[in-house]
Amino acid sequence: MRRFYAILVAAGLVYMLFMFLGTIVPYGKADVADRVSAHFLAKDVNSISPTKWVEGDKQVPHSERVYGRKGFEDGSANVVTSIVVNYRSFDTLGEVTVLFASAVGVGLILGGTRRMKYGRKPNFILRVSTGILLPLIILFGIYIFVHGHLTPGGGFPGGTIIAAAVLLLYLSNEEFSLNMIVSKSLEGSMGSLYVIFGLIGLAAGGAFLFNFLPNGVVGSLFSAGVVPLVYMTIGLKVGSELSGVVAEIHEEREG
Amino acid sequence: MVYIISIILVGIGVYGLMTQKNLFKHLISLSIIDTAVNIFIVATGYVNGGKAPIYTKNFPSFAIGRFVDPLPQALVLTAIVIGVGTLAVGASLLVRVKEKHSSIDVENMKGVGE
Amino acid sequence: MISLLIAIPLLLAFVSVMWKRLAKPLFFLAAVTNMTVLLASWFPNSVEIHVMGSWKPPFGINLVFDNASFYAALVVNFFFFLVSLMPNLVESYGVSLMLLMAAANGFVLTGDLFNSFVFMEIMTITAVTVASRRENFYNAFKYLILGGIAGSIYLLATIFAYTATGSLNMAHVSMATISASSLVAITTLYAIGLGVEAKLFPLNGWVSGVYGGNDLAPVILGTSVSFAALYMVGRLFGTVFHGSGAGVLYTLALITIIIGEVAALRQQNLLKAFAYSSVAQAGVVVAMISKGTSRAMGLAYFHLTNDAVAKFVIFLVAGFLVYNYKNLNGVFKKHKVLGASFSMATFSLVGFPLFAGFQSKLRIIMELFSMKDYLFPAVMLLATLIEVGYVVRWNVKLWFEEETDEKADNPIVAGTLALILSLLLVAVFIKPEIFLGGAMKMGNALADTKDYIHGVLSVVKGGM
Numbered sequence: 001m002r003r004f005y006a007i008l009v010a011a012g013l014v015y016m017l018f019m020f021l022g023t024i025v026p027y028g029k030a031d032v033a034d035r036v037s038a039h040f041l042a043k044d045v046n047s048i049s050p051t052k053w054v055e056g057d058k059q060v061p062h063s064e065r066v067y068g069r070k071g072f073e074d075g076s077a078n079v080v081t082s083i084v085v086n087y088r089s090f091d092t093l094g095e096v097t098v099l100f101a102s103a104v105g106v107g108l109i110l111g112g113t114r115r116m117k118y119g120r121k122p123n124f125i126l127r128v129s130t131g132i133l134l135p136l137i138i139l140f141g142i143y144i145f146v147h148g149h150l151t152p153g154g155g156f157p158g159g160t161i162i163a164a165a166v167l168l169l170y171l172s173n174e175e176f177s178l179n180m181i182v183s184k185s186l187e188g189s190m191g192s193l194y195v196i197f198g199l200i201g202l203a204a205g206g207a208f209l210f211n212f213l214p215n216g217v218v219g220s221l222f223s224a225g226v227v228p229l230v231y232m233t234i235g236l237k238v239g240s241e242l243s244g245v246v247a248e249i250h251e252e253r254e255g
Numbered sequence: 256m257v258y259i260i261s262i263i264l265v266g267i268g269v270y271g272l273m274t275q276k277n278l279f280k281h282l283i284s285l286s287i288i289d290t291a292v293n294i295f296i297v298a299t300g301y302v303n304g305g306k307a308p309i310y311t312k313n314f315p316s317f318a319i320g321r322f323v324d325p326l327p328q329a330l331v332l333t334a335i336v337i338g339v340g341t342l343a344v345g346a347s348l349l350v351r352v353k354e355k356h357s358s359i360d361v362e363n364m365k366g367v368g369e
Numbered sequence: 370m371i372s373l374l375i376a377i378p379l380l381l382a383f384v385s386v387m388w389k390r391l392a393k394p395l396f397f398l399a400a401v402t403n404m405t406v407l408l409a410s411w412f413p414n415s416v417e418i419h420v421m422g423s424w425k426p427p428f429g430i431n432l433v434f435d436n437a438s439f440y441a442a443l444v445v446n447f448f449f450f451l452v453s454l455m456p457n458l459v460e461s462y463g464v465s466l467m468l469l470m471a472a473a474n475g476f477v478l479t480g481d482l483f484n485s486f487v488f489m490e491i492m493t494i495t496a497v498t499v500a501s502r503r504e505n506f507y508n509a510f511k512y513l514i515l516g517g518i519a520g521s522i523y524l525l526a527t528i529f530a531y532t533a534t535g536s537l538n539m540a541h542v543s544m545a546t547i548s549a550s551s552l553v554a555i556t557t558l559y560a561i562g563l564g565v566e567a568k569l570f571p572l573n574g575w576v577s578g579v580y581g582g583n584d585l586a587p588v589i590l591g592t593s594v595s596f597a598a599l600y601m602v603g604r605l606f607g608t609v610f611h612g613s614g615a616g617v618l619y620t621l622a623l624i625t626i627i628i629g630e631v632a633a634l635r636q637q638n639l640l641k642a643f644a645y646s647s648v649a650q651a652g653v654v655v656a657m658i659s660k661g662t663s664r665a666m667g668l669a670y671f672h673l674t675n676d677a678v679a680k681f682v683i684f685l686v687a688g689f690l691v692y693n694y695k696n697l698n699g700v701f702k703k704h705k706v707l708g709a710s711f712s713m714a715t716f717s718l719v720g721f722p723l724f725a726g727f728q729s730k731l732r733i734i735m736e737l738f739s740m741k742d743y744l745f746p747a748v749m750l751l752a753t754l755i756e757v758g759y760v761v762r763w764n765v766k767l768w769f770e771e772e773t774d775e776k777a778d779n780p781i782v783a784g785t786l787a788l789i790l791s792l793l794l795v796a797v798f799i800k801p802e803i804f805l806g807g808a809m810k811m812g813n814a815l816a817d818t819k820d821y822i823h824g825v826l827s828v829v830k831g832g833m
Contacts, residue, residue, distance in 0.1 A: 006273035014266035016557070017525075021258055023551035024532040028303040033319050035535035036428050037300075037326040041308060042317040045428045054427055054541050054826055067315035079308035079322070083329040090421040090430045094475065094487035095333045097379060101468045101491055102340030104386065105498035106347040108461060109506070152307065156336055184386055191383030195376055207423035208372040218310060245343050249350075265521075272518070278510060285517045292521045296528050326537075327528065330483055334524055337490045341517050344494055348513065351506045364507070 040087055041079050043072040067219050075215030075224035076149035085227045089209040103241045112251025115177040122172050130172040137165040145235030149224040155231040159238025166243040170250050178247040183240045190237035257298040264291030278359040282345045289338040293331045300324030371434045372419050374474045377402050382467035392463030393456050399467050400453040403446045412436055416824020426825050427538035433480035437814035440807045441477045441600040448593040455782050458585050462499055469495040473597045482527045482537045490520050500579040500586045508578030515565050515575050523562030529555045540825035543609040543818050556614025559605055566598035568651040570625040580644030584688025591647050591684055592677040599673055603658045603666055607815040612661035619659040623748050625652030630755040639687045650676040656745055667812025668736055672729035674804045682714035682787045689780055699772030706784045713791035715760045725797035
């Protein structure tokens with residue numbers, strides 16, 4: 001009976017969503033020109049008139065060469081990054097906060113104090129290869145978030161890769177446990193740093209999270225103003241945060 | 256097609272939530288729904304023949320139809336991270352549920368009366 | 370200035386994770402700062418925006434500060450301030466409460482659909498953390514699952530709105546021409562997505578478990594967070610979608626009222642009984658919002674404010690009693706102050722004359738009669754009858770039944786706060802303008818889409 005109701009509800013929901021499908025553009029036919037993202041791509045948000053745009057008078061985004069030039073309102077070659085860390089940076093602050101909230105929540109809920117033991121020795125390959133792979137993984141993680149404004153990736157994947165290195169340490173060594181004071185203070189200070197970047201922008205440019213550094217040449221490593229700095233902050237924060245979560249899951253409560 | 260697959264995945268997730276008795280499977284169903292929605296969002300931004308929205312030597316300038324819509328991708332990045340947070344909290348709640356009620360199966364849990 | 374409402378609690382939360390001992394004083398500091406910021410910018414009477422990163426709407430994210438979001442932020446922060454005065458309630462949850470405060474403020478102030486989704490998710494995760502207090506894990510888990518689904522559906526609604534209009538800005542979405550079928554899709558999905566936080570009928574299964582599971586969760590989730598969620602219902606269905614989708618909301622809300630009241634009557638647990646009552650009141654508010662006129666919405670928020678104040682007192686007292694006494698019979702003989710404020714709050718909930726609830730219920734029913742709607746007043750009168758039933762029953766049980774020899778110290782701060790707030794309810798009966806003025810301004814601001822669009826899209830200004 002329960003299954004029958006479940007099928008009924010699920011089928012109803014699927015049917016409803018199918019009906020709604022008719023209202024959105026068919027797959028592959030998305031018209032970027034009608035959306036705000038055309039101007040994110042062309043990096044000309046500041047030069048078009050928002051009042052005209054909302055009234056349906058879509059202005060042609062400029063099509064000059066962007067790569068290797070300078071003087072644009074936003075300097076990252078990866079447009080997804082420029083949206084995540086510049087145009088919609090406030091969302092990203094929220095996103096960082098979600099992770100932070102869940103790390104705090106995991107800590108409060110589990111409340112462990114002692115490293116949990118697996119009760120068996122990790123095998124030889126795992127132990128030896130950890131020593132070889134660990135620096136490479138951490139280096140790769142750092143590479144990912146330092147180049148976040150140039151290539152796919154960024155702070156979140158980079159931080160996750162670093163946390164994966166910590167997970168590897170936990171798996172390969174029963175005695176290892178993360179120094180929570182270091183990870184908590186890194187987490188807290190990096191989070192504060194992001195808010196402080198925002199407040200500096202408020203003081204320097206009159207808007208919270210304003211990009212207050214010069215943008216440089218699109219496509220070079222030192223470009224895009226605060227974007228790489230913010231992504232490094234996020235990378236370190238996410239890395240320490242998820243490492244903290246991994247550490248907390250490996251702890252158990254006394255008694 | 257991608258739309259249809261993601262909608263069916265949502266359906267599977269809802270079905271799983273309603274029928275399964277193991278709480279961990281509820282969490283997995285939730286994460287199936289999350290993933291389905293994320294696939295759907297990325298799909299809404301796809302342009303036939305569009306490239307990844309990154310300026311490179313080969314694609315140095317903007318033209319309509321050259322790049323896919325980057326905004327849904329940025330939104331999905333956020334949504335994925337939120338999904339991870341939910342999953343972490345859910346998993347740790349389940350660890351404690353297991354400790355307190357000695358099972359994570361709805362029917363075998365002790366001390367969950369109304 | 371208004372971005373500080375979000376930035377300060379966030380910053381302090383990040384700082385306090387490094388020094389755990391500071392969490393409680395910093396939570397108090399954050400609450401005080403937010404109240405100061407709000408009091409310094411009393412009722413703006415116009416639509417002010419703050420653009421993030423100085424990207425003009427509809428391209429960037431903007432915070433909107435008008436009479437509606439001011440009043441909502443005021444109520445939200447007021448309850449956080451009250452909670453921060455009670456350190457034994459906060460315990461080790463200071464960081465989570467700060468994050469919840471930042472998220473609730475962000476949810477109220479934001480003018481961007483996706484941004485509101487992000488804040489809703491922060492609210493869900495921190496609320497789950499708060500709900501898991503006192504080993505209430507299973508109920509917190511149920512809340513997490515429902516909240517997660519609601520979040521996904523809300524996100525889906527947002528993306529439908531994005532493909533239909535090309536931007537995520539609420540002001541732009543509200544002025545864009547959306548086809549009727551696509552409007553149906555968006556509003557239905559939003560109704561489901563907000564249904565969990567707004568405690569609407571099929572999605573409110575979590576409420577009794579979460580509110581009934583510990584003493585902190587109902588006090589903060591039942592007041593601040595539910596005000597923020599119901600504010601968003603008004604903002605989306607009133608301002609952004611001009612009342613489309615209101616029929617669905619209206620029906621669901623009426624069912625919610627009946628089911629909530631019946632469940633409250635049958636409930637034997639003090640906290641859970643009033644948890645169901647808060648479900649029913651949310652139904653009244655949503656049904657009123659779905660009427661769509663500025664006066665109806667103003668009255669809805671007037672009622673919600675009265676309800677939130679009364680619920681704060683009720684949950685505070687009930688939480689204290691449930692976790693200090695095994696047998697609640699006659700406990701008010703030992704705690705006369707708590708008992709008096711509890712009784713006043715419950716009477717206000719029912720709508721006895723002399724208390725604030727009377728003013729809002731009477732006005733709502735008069736307003737509905739003038740709109741020629743007789744179904745909703747009938748439901749409301751029935752609900753009131755049921756309310757009389759359980760309120761009288763609980764008051765008799767807590768005041769007059771044979772007492773046991775259990776003992777607990779009188780909570781001084783909580784008692785004082787409860788007394789002050791219940792006297793406030795009497796003051797509102799005598800002079801309804803205390804809440805009514807603000808709520809009416811809020812209703813006007815929510816119904817006036819033109820002003821909202823004009824304010825967001827033409828006044829491009831940075832600054833604090």
